[in-house]
Amino acid sequence: MRRLIDSANKLQYPSHRRRVTQDMKLDMLWWLEFMKAFNGTMKIIDDRSALSISIDACKTASGSFYQGDFIYMPWAPKTALLPINYLEVLSLEIAARRWSHLWKNRLTSVHSLR
DSSP: OHHHHHHHHTOSSTTOOOOOOHHHHHHHHHHHHHHHHOOSOOOOSOSSOOEEEEEEEOSSEEEEEETTEEEEEEOOTTGGGSOHHHHHHHHHHHHHHHHHHHHTTSOEEEEEOO
């Protein structure tokens, strides 16, 4: 759909026309097939309570805590030179690599201990 929308947005006036490319046709065929199988409803968030993850970073290490489990990881010397906001995001990535399979379809809050 992105190709169709982008193409339509490039038109200067509603009366202008543009050729439909082969890629656009393939996009439309994909959507037609998808709509045959889609029932019109989709559960996005699990009914279980929201999750809370705590992360923190400093110039020496990263720490994360989730449901009684924790991660402590010292930074490599080159990583420790990055700005603190980068280190905070890296801390979240480390936590996500470990626990994200438990967060699937769940409302998740991340708390940074700044």
